[in-house]
Amino acid sequence: MRTGVIARKRGMTAMWDDQGARHPVTVLQLDNCQVTANIKTVRKDKSEYHAVQVAATDKRAKNTTAQMLGHFEKAGVAPKQIVKEFPVTPDAHVPVGTVLSAVHFVPGQYVDVIAKSIGKGFQGGMKRWNFKGLRASHGVSISHRSSGAMGAHQDPGRIWPGKKMPGRLGGERITTQNLKVIRVDSTLNLVFVRGCVPGVDDAHVMVQDAKKTLVFAAKHNHAKALYEKVLPKGVDDLPFPAGTAELAKDLPPVIEAPAMRTSPFIPRE
Amino acid sequence: MLTARLRALARSMSTATTSAASYPFSKAAILPTPPPAPPSLESLRKGKGLMPYLQTALPPSQKQQWLATLFSKRHPDRLVPGSVLTVTTAHAPNSFSGVLLSIRRRGPDTSFVLRNVIQRIGVEMQFFVNSPHLKDIKIVKRAGSGGGKAGRRTRRAKLFYLRNSPEKMTAIAGGIKA
Numbered sequence: 001m002r003t004g005v006i007a008r009k010r011g012m013t014a015m016w017d018d019q020g021a022r023h024p025v026t027v028l029q030l031d032n033c034q035v036t037a038n039i040k041t042v043r044k045d046k047s048e049y050h051a052v053q054v055a056a057t058d059k060r061a062k063n064t065t066a067q068m069l070g071h072f073e074k075a076g077v078a079p080k081q082i083v084k085e086f087p088v089t090p091d092a093h094v095p096v097g098t099v100l101s102a103v104h105f106v107p108g109q110y111v112d113v114i115a116k117s118i119g120k121g122f123q124g125g126m127k128r129w130n131f132k133g134l135r136a137s138h139g140v141s142i143s144h145r146s147s148g149a150m151g152a153h154q155d156p157g158r159i160w161p162g163k164k165m166p167g168r169l170g171g172e173r174i175t176t177q178n179l180k181v182i183r184v185d186s187t188l189n190l191v192f193v194r195g196c197v198p199g200v201d202d203a204h205v206m207v208q209d210a211k212k213t214l215v216f217a218a219k220h221n222h223a224k225a226l227y228e229k230v231l232p233k234g235v236d237d238l239p240f241p242a243g244t245a246e247l248a249k250d251l252p253p254v255i256e257a258p259a260m261r262t263s264p265f266i267p268r269e
Numbered sequence: 270m271l272t273a274r275l276r277a278l279a280r281s282m283s284t285a286t287t288s289a290a291s292y293p294f295s296k297a298a299i300l301p302t303p304p305p306a307p308p309s310l311e312s313l314r315k316g317k318g319l320m321p322y323l324q325t326a327l328p329p330s331q332k333q334q335w336l337a338t339l340f341s342k343r344h345p346d347r348l349v350p351g352s353v354l355t356v357t358t359a360h361a362p363n364s365f366s367g368v369l370l371s372i373r374r375r376g377p378d379t380s381f382v383l384r385n386v387i388q389r390i391g392v393e394m395q396f397f398v399n400s401p402h403l404k405d406i407k408i409v410k411r412a413g414s415g416g417g418k419a420g421r422r423t424r425r426a427k428l429f430y431l432r433n434s435p436e437k438m439t440a441i442a443g444g445i446k447a
Binding site for chain 1 (some may be wrong): 275291294297298300301302303304310313314315319320323324360375376378397399400401
């Protein structure tokens with residue numbers, strides 16, 4: 001399992017593939033994403049946890065705490081705004097200080113994107129929990145959007161813990177899974193993924209190989225000896241342990257994913 | 270052996286698909302020609318002005334011209350809702366004419382809607398400017414031409430009211446052969 005990357009969500013646009021199908025894409029940009037540590041923890045039952053710690057977006061030293069300044073000095077990188085770690089297998093550690101690049105992802109592969117969702121403030125039951133509210137007319141008085149009753153009567157005589165009620169909505173960590181990488185641009189460090197991604201524009205997002213469609217599918221197919229199905233269609237290899245800025249110099253500047261299917265514009269029998 | 274050499278030469282000159290040497294991670298990946306180098310890479314790498322830059326860098330040059338002239342907000346030759354256009358596409362229907370109802374400006378995702386009445390059935394089609402299937406746009410009649418009431422510009426940017434008034438449709442597009 002490889003490391004992930006921290007990127008910034010820059011916005012959305014649309015792209016057309018080689019067969020002429022339109023794909024809505026989100027533009028993610030890697031903002032000086034560097035590896036700051038390789039973590040290995042041995043638990044009480046002797047099992048090991050391995051992770052790669054990654055940091056992104058430079059920050060002024062005067063705005064960084066002394067503790068973090070020391071941590072970044074030990075890694076030999078400039079102070080960064082965000083530091084996150086990605087669990088990896090023991091063979092996937094990356095040298096500290098490596099600059100990760102957009103070529104870490106191969107067009108045609110699937111990724112999971114994790115970010116903090118847009119905050120919606122204090123919201124009622126209809127928006128927060130998809131409650132149906134009450135009727136618009138037929139005698140309903142000033143409770144058209146209310147949640148209705150909160151529980152039973154004397155038995156149990158209380159409200160069950162976890163009762164869905166109005167409260168703060170949004171601003172929480174959300175994972176959007178199985179987004180296809182459509183295009184990779186190494187000059188500007190851009191990764192174009194198909195679909196939408198949580199968070200506002202310019203927010204930091206964590207991008208990693210899709211757990212379900214890539215990692216687990218690969219594991220199961222490998223165990224069943226279906227070696228052609230281990231990677232997604234059209235993907236021959238993934239940069240291991242990571243796609244770095246050094247590797248990007250040897251690769252073409254822009255790579256796009258092919259459609260890998262029969263054209264949807266040809267009518268089927 | 271000679272044909273093998275010629276084949277290798279042809280393969281190395283083609284830019285459509287990749288050879289294993291140039292991109293080892295995917296044989297089928299497409300290597301498009303990179304967009305023209307921007308004036309300042311530093312600010313773009315930090316994300317300043319990235320989306321406006323992509324608006325000009327992503328579409329191919331011919332579509333870029335259309336976006337800058339026909340679909341701009343202030344160009345003298347821009348398309349105005351109420352014009353009659355004929356659009357040529359790569360797949361069926363190979364040609365469609367209609368009244369321009371609306372232009373949706375979203376940079377590379379710009380699209381427009383044409384409305385026509387074909388065999389007494391109202392038909393609307395939305396065309397995306399950047400789509401590789403869109404081959405040509407011909408202006409049959411510009412809006413605001415002709416005298417009297419028809420000569421003045423429409424007072425709306427989106428002419429969806431034409432869906433409910435066939436008489437206004439015929440006033441704009443009547444007497445034009447498809």
